[in-house]
Each structure stands twice: as C-alpha cells, then as structure tokens.
Amino acid sequence: MENSKELQRYRYLASKWLNNSITEEELREFNDWYDAGLETPLQIPGSFAATEQALEQRILQKVNSKLEVEDNQNQPGSAKIGWPMRIAIAASILIALGTGLWFYQNRTIEPRLQHVAQTDIPPGKNTAMLSFSNGAVVQLSDKRKAVFVNQNKLTYNDGSSADLDNQIRSITSNELITATTPKGGTYQVVLSDGTHVWLNADSKLSFPSEFAGNKRSVTLTGEAYFEVAKNKAKPFVVNYGSAEVEVLGTHFNIMAYKDETASQVTLLEGAVKVNNGKEKVVLKPGQQAEISEQAGAAIVLNKDIDTEQAVAWKNGYFMFANESVESIMRKISRWYDVTIVYQDNLQDKALWGTVSRFKNVSEVLKRLALTGVVRFKMDNLDGKGKERRIIVMK
Structure with a gap:
C-alpha cells in the first residue's frame, strides 16, 4: 500500500474515533496499526490523560518511526514523503488521537x-439565493443540495423547479446570474455547460445563463470548489480578485476571501494556469498558487500540498x-x-x-x-x- 493512501486511511480512522463513530472492526484495524512493532500492546489506564505530553511524544515517535521505515523500503525513484509533509501527517494524527484520549479519559476535567x-x-446548512439581471431574486430551498441552470429554467437536484412564486418567467440568453451563500450557508450550482461548483459560506459566484463566445468566464468572491466540464474549444476562466484561473477541464479549489491575507488556488486533478497580471504559473496536481493581497505581490508556488485539507470544508x-x-x-x-x-x-x-x-x-x-x-x-x-x-x- 502506498504511504499516502495508508496514512489517509489511518487519519480517517483517527477522525472517526474522535467523533465516536468508529466501528469495532475499524477500531481493531486502527489498534493493530498502532501496536504493530511495539514490544507490548498499548494500554491506556484511566489516568493516562494526566500525562498528555508523554502521550503526544509517544504517538509522534511512533508515526515518525513508521514513516522512516517505509521511506527506507522505497525503491529508487519512487516517491518519498518529505519532512514538512511527514510532520504535518504525524501532527494531524497526533492531535486527533491526543485530543480524543484526553477528552475520553478525563470527562471530569474542568471545562476550558x-x-x-x-x-x-448549530452548524451551517444548504442555503443560498440567486439574483438575476432583471432584478428577480430566488431564495433556494434548504431541503435541496444543488440547483441546475439549464438554458431558460432552473431545477433542483431532485428534478423539481426552482422558480419560486413565478418570479422568473424565463431566463434570457446570456443573462448574468449571481449565486450568493450567506455566512453559515453552502450550496452546489451546476452551470449550463455541466460544470459543478460547490460554494462555501459567505461566497458569491457570477456567471451567464449560457456561455457564448470562445470562453466560459465566471467571477468568484469567497471560496469554491470547481469540477469543470471539459471543452477544449472553450476554456473555462475563473476571475477572482486581481487574478484569474484558466482551465479546459479539471478539479480545483479557490479560496479568495477579502478578509484573508492571501488567495489560494489548489489543484486536485488536471492542470490550470494562474494569471496575475503579466505573471503566469501552471499548476500540477498537488500544487497550490498563493497570491498575497499586497499590491504587486508575486505568485508563490507551494508544492506537495495536502489537497484533502484544501477541500475539507466541501x-x-x-x-x-x-x-x-x-x-x-x-x-x-x-x-x-x-x-x-x-x-x-x-x-x-x-x-x-x-x-x-x-x-x-x-x-x-x-x-x-x-x-x-x-x-x-x-x-x-x-x-x-x-x-x-x-x-x-x-
């Protein structure tokens, strides 16, 4: 099993343990992985949480030791986990386990x-609204997860109509539509070309009802995950802040909130080109382009990004x-x-x-x-x- 897949599996199991949703079979799998190579099985007495630092040190040592062994066993030319990624993975598992044990073993501890x-x-929910150039506004149903823009009509993922109270009799060709999620809201929008867009909270996406011309252009404020429908003849362009992302068909996340110090484009699949004025950077899967909000800032290319972290919100x-x-x-x-x-x-x-x-x-x-x-x-x-x-x- 590849290192990345194995570690993703045990990070997933650690998260399930933390949320008390892990099954008995999954718990055995997780314990077997941790206990493998130990002289004696791990025992957790009721007072174990009183030594949280010792717990953290032991888990960190175990994870690092396991990664070290697996790195040494890799064949020449195979991918290896660098120290920044090693520390990130170890600490992610460390905190999931350490917090879980601390919370479980010390239920009488004074609450912080x-x-x-x-x-x-309560947590946020599926909620958003659509605004149209004719002044109409449609509050989307919080009982549905997605809205489809199909030429002159709107439908939800269950096939029902999204034209509430007959506010919109028809959508004109190439009409500008804006999807807006409030704080505490998220929604999926499927554009007329088949592109799927997941909007995070406090975000806004403007797009035409139909894509005319030689490119498909949209504008984003906030954060969204894109699965772009492939069309070699018509590139898909996302404008955000002072920059833009150009793709033919791919999966990527853009975080471009105005109150953040920098915007980030993280690529999961395919290839994208990030343009910021005269500067251009082409991303490969697992890479991220970061642009500071400071005027004239250059594009910073971050490699070996944990893409799972970038799309965790989705x-x-x-x-x-x-x-x-x-x-x-x-x-x-x-x-x-x-x-x-x-x-x-x-x-x-x-x-x-x-x-x-x-x-x-x-x-x-x-x-x-x-x-x-x-x-x-x-x-x-x-x-x-x-x-x-x-x-x-x-």
Whole structure:
C-alpha cells in the first residue's frame, strides 16, 4: 500500500474515533496499526490523560518511526514523503488521537469552555439565493443540495423547479446570474455547460445563463470548489480578485476571501494556469498558487500540498495543519455566523487537528480548547439585543 493512501486511511480512522463513530472492526484495524512493532500492546489506564505530553511524544515517535521505515523500503525513484509533509501527517494524527484520549479519559476535567449559554449555535446548512439581471431574486430551498441552470429554467437536484412564486418567467440568453451563500450557508450550482461548483459560506459566484463566445468566464468572491466540464474549444476562466484561473477541464479549489491575507488556488486533478497580471504559473496536481493581497505581490508556488485539507470544508469537516488561530477563527466565524473577539494576542499560536463541520459550535470549540493553546467564552448566543460573539483567550 502506498504511504499516502495508508496514512489517509489511518487519519480517517483517527477522525472517526474522535467523533465516536468508529466501528469495532475499524477500531481493531486502527489498534493493530498502532501496536504493530511495539514490544507490548498499548494500554491506556484511566489516568493516562494526566500525562498528555508523554502521550503526544509517544504517538509522534511512533508515526515518525513508521514513516522512516517505509521511506527506507522505497525503491529508487519512487516517491518519498518529505519532512514538512511527514510532520504535518504525524501532527494531524497526533492531535486527533491526543485530543480524543484526553477528552475520553478525563470527562471530569474542568471545562476550558467558559460561560456556555443555554442556547448553542448549530452548524451551517444548504442555503443560498440567486439574483438575476432583471432584478428577480430566488431564495433556494434548504431541503435541496444543488440547483441546475439549464438554458431558460432552473431545477433542483431532485428534478423539481426552482422558480419560486413565478418570479422568473424565463431566463434570457446570456443573462448574468449571481449565486450568493450567506455566512453559515453552502450550496452546489451546476452551470449550463455541466460544470459543478460547490460554494462555501459567505461566497458569491457570477456567471451567464449560457456561455457564448470562445470562453466560459465566471467571477468568484469567497471560496469554491470547481469540477469543470471539459471543452477544449472553450476554456473555462475563473476571475477572482486581481487574478484569474484558466482551465479546459479539471478539479480545483479557490479560496479568495477579502478578509484573508492571501488567495489560494489548489489543484486536485488536471492542470490550470494562474494569471496575475503579466505573471503566469501552471499548476500540477498537488500544487497550490498563493497570491498575497499586497499590491504587486508575486505568485508563490507551494508544492506537495495536502489537497484533502484544501477541500475539507466541501467534505464536511474543518482540517487544520499548523494553521494560525486567527485563520481558524475566521473559518468558524463564516460557518457559524458569529463575531470573533480577541481578549489576548494569539498571532503566534497555531493548531493541528480535524473536527466535523456538522457539530454545534460549542463542540468545535471544546475540541480546539482541549489542545491547551486557547480558551473560549461564548456570549449572547440567543442573538437578542447584541451580536453573537466568541471571545478568544490564552
């Protein structure tokens, strides 16, 4: 089994253990992998969580040792895992396991999440609206996952019509349509050429009802994952910020929120060309183009990217790999539609781990607080009188 596939498998099992959804058979598989090579099987007494640092050190040593052995066994010319990726993989498994054991073995530990209100903030959902150049607005059903733009009509993924209250009698040829997701919303839009676009929270995609001319051009603000329908005669172009991505048919993710310090294009399949003024970079699968918001910034090419992390939001979870606390909290703010307030300076703090996006915000904050890096206080969750806030502390 290839290293990357095996490690993805055990990271997946670690995530299931953390979410208490792992089956007995999967648990045996996970334990067998961890115990392989140990002189004695791993025993976890009830007080084991009291030595969290020893737990972290042991898991990190185990993962690194296993990777070292597998690297040495690789044939000449075969792909190897570099140290940056090695550390990312090890730490991802480390935090998933360490947090899971800490939480499971210490249910009486003093909660690091303080002043939790009786109400909670549920996760985001499928919600979006479409705006048309004739002024019409359609609020898309939160009971459906996708809307199809088929020439002069709109349909949901179940075949039902999306033309609510007869607001749109017909869609004119080449009419500009804008799909918008609010904070706490996500939706899939299938364009007239068959291209599938998944919109993350607080995002906007503008596109024509039909693609005329010699290219297919759309504009994005926020974040979206694209599976572009192949058409060699008509390139697909995504405009975002001051840059654009040009493709013929491929799978990629664009993160281009205005409140982020840089935009990122991550390629999963095929090839794309990123244009930023006169500068151009062609990406291969597993690579990422990053452009700082600073004027005149060059394109930074990041290689050996964990593409799973880039599209974790689309697959239903948060995934952090040495990610800053501020970056993580921006994601939480968008998905739970809550204001973030910092009581302490945490600019130099980063976290690792994987957490489901389908949990209430209190559960996500508990998982983050269990790392010992940050604490949280939630305020006014009922939303009455004041904005809902999460206060972040050391």
